Amino acid sequence: MKILQRFTRFLLPAAFVLIVSPCVLADAKTEYESKCSACHGFGIAGAPKPGNTADWQTRMAKGMEVIYSNAINGFTGNTGIMPPKGGFTDLSDDQIKAIVDYMVGGR
Numbered sequence: 001m002k003i004l005q006r007f008t009r010f011l012l013p014a015a016f017v018l019i020v021s022p023c024v025l026a027d028a029k030t031e032y033e034s035k036c037s038a039c040h041g042f043g044i045a046g047a048p049k050p051g052n053t054a055d056w057q058t059r060m061a062k063g064m065e066v067i068y069s070n071a072i073n074g075f076t077g078n079t080g081i082m083p084p085k086g087g088f089t090d091l092s093d094d095q096i097k098a099i100v101d102y103m104v105g106g107r
């Protein structure tokens with residue numbers, strides 16, 4: 001029985017992390033494509049496109065925390081308005097962060 005307890009206590013969480021983390025990334029791509037790409041895919045109102053390194057580098061100079069917070073709370077930049085969570089308030093803060101990481105990475 002001890003072995004079984006160990007299994008559930010350590011191996012299951014480990015397996016969970018291993019299986020779930022790549023899913024979160026894959027999920028971020030899907031969420032980006034279905035929700036954020038409407039503006040960000042075409043650069044509407046200056047929305048930074050994933051893979052547009054120059055644009056993201058200027059923004060990243062503010063620090064990633066500011067970028068996350070702007071994506072979560074919304075902000076008005078030089079060219080347009082980013083609505084809070086892009087208008088998709090059902091997304092959690094962590095989901096937004098994962099999507100932003102995906103966008104910045106441009107993958």
Ligand code: HEC
Nearest residue numbers: 036039045047059067070071077078079080081082085086
């Ligand atoms: C209605 C159009 C629209 C949608 C939908 C949208 N965005 Fe934006 N977003 C913008 C615009 C416009 C900007 C740029 C504003 C500027 O810099 O003037 C922006 C900027 C950003 C930035 C840069 C913030 C910064 O600090 O420079 C991030 C990150 C971002 N959006 C994330 C997201 C995510 C994640 C989603 C999907 C959940 C999303 N956006 C959906 C319009 C949109």
